[in-house]
Amino acid sequence: MDILNAIVALLNFVVIPAASYGAQLAVGALGVTLIFSILRFSNFAWGDTMAFGTMVVILFTWWFQSMGLNFGPLPTALLALPFGIAVTAILLLGTDRVVYRFYRRQRAKPIILVIVSAGVMFVMNGLVRLVIGTEEQVFADGARFLISAGDFKEWTGLSEGLAIKSTTAITIVTALITMVALFWFLRNTRTGKSMRAFSDNEDLALLSGINPERVVQVTWIIAAALATIAGTLYGLDKSFRPFVYYQLLLPIFAAAVVGGLGSPLGAVAGGFIVAFSEVFLTYAWKKVLAYVLPADMAPQGLVQLLSTDYKFAVSFTILIIVLLFMPNGLFNRGR
Amino acid sequence: MDRRALWLFGGVALLYILTGLWLSWSVSLNILIIGILSAIMALGVNMQWGFAGLFSTGIVGSVALGGLAVVFVSGAPVPEGFGAQGPGVFFLSAGWQLILGLVAGVAVIAISVQVWRRMAAGRNRGLVVGLILVAGFFLYRAILDPAVTAIESYNPAAYGNIGGFGLGSIWAWPVGALFAAIVAWAIGKIALGLREDYLAIATLGIAEIIISVIKSEDWAARGVKNFINLPRPWPVPYEVELQKSQAFLEFCDRWGLSPVTTSTITVQLVLIAVFTLVLAVALVLLQRAIHSPWGRMMHAIRDNEVAAAAMGKDVKRQHLIIFVLGSALIGLTGAMYVSMIGQLVPGEFSPLRFTFLIWIMVIVGGSGNNWGAVLGGLLVGWLWLIVDNAGPLVAQALTAGLADGPLKTHLIDVAPQMRLLTLGVALLLVLRFSPRGLIPEK
Numbered sequence: 125m126d127i128l129n130a131i132v133a134l135l136n137f138v139v140i141p142a143a144s145y146g147a148q149l150a151v152g153a154l155g156v157t158l159i160f161s162i163l164r165f166s167n168f169a170w171g172d173t174m175a176f177g178t179m180v181v182i183l184f185t186w187w188f189q190s191m192g193l194n195f196g197p198l199p200t201a202l203l204a205l206p207f208g209i210a211v212t213a214i215l216l217l218g219t220d221r222v223v224y225r226f227y228r229r230q231r232a233k234p235i236i237l238v239i240v241s242a243g244v245m246f247v248m249n250g251l252v253r254l255v256i257g258t259e260e261q262v263f264a265d266g267a268r269f270l271i272s273a274g275d276f277k278e279w280t281g282l283s284e285g286l287a288i289k290s291t292t293a294i295t296i297v298t299a300l301i302t303m304v305a306l307f308w309f310l311r312n313t314r315t316g317k318s319m320r321a322f323s324d325n326e327d328l329a330l331l332s333g334i335n336p337e338r339v340v341q342v343t344w345i346i347a348a349a350l351a352t353i354a355g356t357l358y359g360l361d362k363s364f365r366p367f368v369y370y371q372l373l374l375p376i377f378a379a380a381v382v383g384g385l386g387s388p389l390g391a392v393a394g395g396f397i398v399a400f401s402e403v404f405l406t407y408a409w410k411k412v413l414a415y416v417l418p419a420d421m422a423p424q425g426l427v428q429l430l431s432t433d434y435k436f437a438v439s440f441t442i443l444i445i446v447l448l449f450m451p452n453g454l455f456n457r458g459r
Numbered sequence: 460m461d462r463r464a465l466w467l468f469g470g471v472a473l474l475y476i477l478t479g480l481w482l483s484w485s486v487s488l489n490i491l492i493i494g495i496l497s498a499i500m501a502l503g504v505n506m507q508w509g510f511a512g513l514f515s516t517g518i519v520g521s522v523a524l525g526g527l528a529v530v531f532v533s534g535a536p537v538p539e540g541f542g543a544q545g546p547g548v549f550f551l552s553a554g555w556q557l558i559l560g561l562v563a564g565v566a567v568i569a570i571s572v573q574v575w576r577r578m579a580a581g582r583n584r585g586l587v588v589g590l591i592l593v594a595g596f597f598l599y600r601a602i603l604d605p606a607v608t609a610i611e612s613y614n615p616a617a618y619g620n621i622g623g624f625g626l627g628s629i630w631a632w633p634v635g636a637l638f639a640a641i642v643a644w645a646i647g648k649i650a651l652g653l654r655e656d657y658l659a660i661a662t663l664g665i666a667e668i669i670i671s672v673i674k675s676e677d678w679a680a681r682g683v684k685n686f687i688n689l690p691r692p693w694p695v696p697y698e699v700e701l702q703k704s705q706a707f708l709e710f711c712d713r714w715g716l717s718p719v720t721t722s723t724i725t726v727q728l729v730l731i732a733v734f735t736l737v738l739a740v741a742l743v744l745l746q747r748a749i750h751s752p753w754g755r756m757m758h759a760i761r762d763n764e765v766a767a768a769a770m771g772k773d774v775k776r777q778h779l780i781i782f783v784l785g786s787a788l789i790g791l792t793g794a795m796y797v798s799m800i801g802q803l804v805p806g807e808f809s810p811l812r813f814t815f816l817i818w819i820m821v822i823v824g825g826s827g828n829n830w831g832a833v834l835g836g837l838l839v840g841w842l843w844l845i846v847d848n849a850g851p852l853v854a855q856a857l858t859a860g861l862a863d864g865p866l867k868t869h870l871i872d873v874a875p876q877m878r879l880l881t882l883g884v885a886l887l888l889v890l891r892f893s894p895r896g897l898i899p900e901k
Contacts, residue, residue, distance in 0.1 A: 166656040168516075223887060235514050235655045239822070240890055242516075242815055246883025249811070253876035257869070370810075374667055377660045385656075429596075433675035440664035444649055447661065451653050 130415035132284040136273075137411070142403035143396070144292040147299035148358045150395025152372065153379035154306060154388055155350035161323035161386035162343040163224065165237035170351065170376065172248035175369035176215060177352030178359045179256050181208035182263045189265070197267040198294065201356055208356065213348035219244055220344050228340070245370075252366050261364040264291055284415075295357045302353055303392060306346070310388065315342055323386065371436070375402070378439035382446050384453020393454065402438045405429045464830055464898045471837050478841070482848055485720070488727040490844045491837075495734045496796050498836030500813075501820040502741050502829060503788035508818075509827035509900070510749065511781045512761040514655065517646070517662030519813035520669040521786045524642060525635030525793025526803050527673055530680040532631035533690050533798065534623025540613045540678075541622050547605025554621050557610065557678065560603030567595030610678045620681050628798035629692040632791050639790025640783045642669070647782040652775040666810060674805045686803040692795070695729050698722040730799060737795065738833070741788060745829050757781060811879065816843060819886045825896025834898055839882070846878045 152174060159167045167173075184204030188194070195203050223244060227237055270293050273285025310316040315338075322329040322339045330336060355369065362368075379398045383390020408426035417423070430437065446453060475494075479487035500518065507513040541554030550556040571588045578584040611619045642665065650661040673680055680686045691697065701707045701722040711718045748754050760767040760774050768774050797803050816839065824835020854874035861867045889896065 166660060168659070223891075226891060233655075235512070235659075236890075238514060238656055238659055239818070240887065242818065243883050243886035243890060246811075246815060246879050246886065248883075250876050250878075250880025250883060254873050254880065257873055258876070371667070374664050378664070381657070381660065431675060433671050434668070436664065436667045436671055440661075440668055443661065443664060447649055447653060447657060451657075 126415045129282050129284045130412050132276075132280075132282055132286050133412050133415065136284065136286045138403050138407050140288065140292060142400045144295040144361055145403065146396035146399030147296050148354055148361065148395075149372075149375055149379045149399050150392040151299050151302055151350055151357065152354035152376040153383065153391035153395045154303070155347045155354065156376055156380040157383070157386055157388055157391040158343060158350070159347055160380070162319060162339060163228070163237070165234045165241065166377065166385070168238060168241045168373065169245035169248055171370045171373035172245050172252065172366075173212065173216065173347070173351040174355030174358075174372065175252045175364075175366050176248050177208050177212040177348065178355035178364055178369070179252050180211040181205055181352060181356045182256065182261055182359070182364060184208060185263050195266065197290070199264050199266045199291070199360055201263055201265075201360055202294070202298075205352065205356055208352045209349045212352045213345045215248075216344040216348045217341060220340065249366065249370065256366075258366055261359075263364065264360045266290060289361070291357075291360045295361055298353060298357060302350070306350075307388065309346075315339075319343065374436055375399075375439040378443040381443055382453060384455045387453065387455040390453050390455030398439050398442055401442055402435045405438050406432045406435050464834070467834055467897055471834060471841070474838075474841055478845065485723055485727065486848055488724065488731065490841055490848075492727060492730050492734060492799070493844060494837040494840035495731065495738055496792055496799075496836075497817065497820055497840040498833040499734075499738050499741055499792045499795075500789050500817045501824065501832035501836040502738075502745060503785045503792070504817050504821045505824075505826065505829060505832040506745065506781055506785035506788065508821060509829075509832070510754070510757045510761065511778055512655075513651070513778060513782055513785075514659045515662040515782070515786075516659050516810070516814055517664075517666035517669075518789055518817050519808050519810045520662070520666030521639040521643065521789040522793035522796065522813045523666075523669050523673055523805070523808045524638040525632075525790035525795075526797035526808075527680055528635035528638050528790070528794050529628055529631040529689055529797045530686050530803050531623045532626050532634050533628040534620070534625070534680075534686060535688070536625050537613070537618045537620060537622030540610045540618050540620055543609040543613050545605060545609030545612065548609050550602075553606040553609035556602060556606035557621065560599055560606060563602055564595070564599040567591065567599060571595070607676075607678050615677070618681075619677050619684075620686075621678050627693050628690050628794075631798060632692070632794045635794025636787040636791040639793070640787040643783045643786030644779070647779045651778045651782065663810075666814065670805060670808050673803075673808075680803050680805070683805060685805070687801070689798060689801045689803065691801060692733065692798045694733065695799075696726060698726055701725060734795065737791075742829055742833065749829070816882065819882055821896075822886060823889050823896055825898040825900060827900035828896070828898050831896050831898035831900070835896070838897075843878060843882070846875065 152170070155173075156167060156170055159165070159170075181201050181204045184207045185199075185201045188200050188203055193203065194200050223240060224237065227240060267290045270288040270290050271286060273287040276286045277283070310320055318329065318334045319339050319342065321332070322334055322336065326336075329339075355364075358369075358372070375398050376395075379394035380391050381394070382397055383392070383394030406428065408428040410423050410425070410427050413427055414422045475487050475491055478490065500522070503521075504515075504518060507515055541552060543553040545553065548556055550559050571591045574591060575584065575588050578587065610621055613619060646661060646665050650658045674683050676682060677684065698719075702718050707722070707725075708718060710716075711721050749758070756767070756772055757777065759770070760772060760777055764774050817836075820835035820839040821832050822835070823839055824833070825831025851871070851874065854871050858867050858870050861870075
């Protein structure tokens with residue numbers, strides 16, 4: 125029984141939260157890596173793009189709620205998601221037209237584009253705060269739990285409960301659908317193939333008649349979808365605050381770099397690596413250990429390797445280790 | 460300086476004078492103080508970006524480290540905290556044990572680096588280094604944790620920290636520079652020489668970590684409980700003492716001035732004098748540096764790394780040197796800032812305010828030109844702060860025509876956010892239409 129309790133506690137407090145956080149990071153990191161491989165720069169405005177997309181979703185959610193529209197047990201935000209993606213896509217395409225295209229035509233150094241993206245970050249940051257303010261917004265509705273801790277204890281007779289929040293389930297399912305769709309798109313469609321060709325060798329792709337502007341536009345539209353989905357899932361699971369979204373930049377970058385900037389598969393793996401390490405290192409293991417170890421060896425302290433204040437330190441440390449030993453990432457393609 | 464630069468500096472001076480005339484001199488001087496500090500930070504960033512083409516997003520980390528130095532150098536000593544005993548404290552006292560723990564932590568990393576270098580590549584090397592790191596981490600925590608608990612349990616409402624040396628805060632300035640330099644050296648060792656975006660990503664992370672360390676390690680600077688009552692740097696007087704001084708009161712009497720206002724302005728003028736001196740020294744040194752053979756070498760490295768490397772220049776080493784020096788200058792400014800306001804408030808160190816705003820100063824002023832960085836600091840610093848003072852008035856005026864209601868409240872509430880938007884747009888416009896800035900590099 126104790127072993128079962130330990131496993132349930134582990135699932136409940138470590139594996140499930142880490143999986144859902146990992147899925148959010150993975151979708152976010154896919155966007156970073158996609159922009160990197162097509163447009164060839166690290167987009168510092170990414171966190172704020174996610175915040176913008178989520179904000180639009182929240183606004184549509186409120187509008188739907190005011191009209192009495194809902195999605196049954198699912199959160200209304202899922203209904204609003206396509207609209208959020210559309211508006212964000214328009215914003216990103218506009219930004220590209222007004223800002224990035226100029227530097228692309230000039231063939232500016234990537235670092236200039238990074239600085240430009242910091243400028244875009246400021247603008248989006250201001251825009252989001254101007255519209256929705258800086259306060260926390262909770263916009264999840266619908267059913268709270270798929271399985272609640274109490275029900276689980278009743279069914280199994282264990283003393284540990286296993287709760288699965290509906291937002292967790294939605295996160296994982298949505299993230300999976302998104303990833304499968306993206307990989308299918310990149311692998312099987314003509315546009316996806318031309319994107320991969322463009323990313324591998326720009327000159328060769330141009331020679332074979334691929335229209336670069338079209339590739340870039342499709343990239344921005346996909347990026348808008350990924351940013352909005354990642355942001356909305358994170359916001360549903362936790363809550364929405366513009367500053368927190370800016371801070372997500374670090375774990376997302378870490379995830380993208382760990383997997384190897386430019387590698388979609390790497391971004392997904394990186395997202396989960398970062399999330400699991402963060403949760404593993406900042407979880408207080410006392411409870412789980414108390415079940416597994418004999419009573420006289422039960423730990424006194426919390427057995428927490430790092431305080432939760434240092435979750436950024438975890439993504440950063442992973443980033444440093446990868447930079448030191450595998451600067452091209454785990455899934456590099458010899459760039 | 461050419462004619463154009465003189466005009467621009469004249470224009471900025473006019474902005475400060477107009478602020479003094481329309482708002483108040485005290486506001487104008489306050490903005491000028493921050494403007495000068497920003498100008499010094501901008502010089503530091505300009506060293507990294509303008510001279511060497513390094514894009515670091517961790518400026519706020521250097522600033523915070525400088526601020527932390529003030530707490531250690533000038534904070535009041537807390538002998539009870541430093542000398543605390545408690546369960547698990549085995550080495551002299553909690554304070555000493557804490558230092559021992561930190562030394563052990565650094566030693567573990569140093570040993571792993573040495574082992575990594577000495578052992579032949581292979582699976583064994585990874586295993587050994589991994590083991591050293593994991594064992595070292597537990598050793599470090601075993602030494603550090605009891606010490607931290609003992610220190611933080613002494614009167615947490617007022618102290619709970621290890622205490623400082625209680626020295627004059629001017630001594631903290633070089634220490635702040637040193638702190639920032641050490642961290643910059645470590646990060647430069649790792650991230651320089653890789654793709655250039657990696658430095659930007661790595662510094663973004665280190666800055667976040669420095670801030671979260673300062674926020675959550677209560678033994679150092681009391682974390683989010685803030686550290687107050689730091690002394691002002693030497694020659695800057697306190698208003699209260701001025702108002703008590705006989706000579707000062709007589710002086711005010713003779714000229715018919717209000718002692719309260721005059722004492723505020725005197726303090727501000729002394730601060731401006733001291734900070735301007737630092738700015739002037741930094742500016743002179745940097746101007747001499749860029750016109751020296753070293754400066755020309757940096758220029759060559761920035762413009763064409765491959766060619767410079769072919770001429771036998773060690774590009775990575777030179778990048779490291781200038782990255783460390785620039786960060787040190789920023790750390791110095793952080794210490795100056797914290798000793799001026801007399802308190803360390805970790806929540807104040809936001810990356811938007813202390814990293815990206817400084818970047819905007821450098822780019823607007825003119826990357827690669829020291830005078831440009833100074834101009835950018837004074838101009839953008841003024842713009843940023845004037846919004847604090849005049850913004851609410853403007854927001855009120857603009858929304859005066861609207862009926863009272865949630866929309867109006869919302870607009871007035873979010874008015875301060877306008878400056879993020881404005882500065883972002885300004886940065887994008889400068890980058891697009893005048894990428895060399897207001898005073899371009901010659």
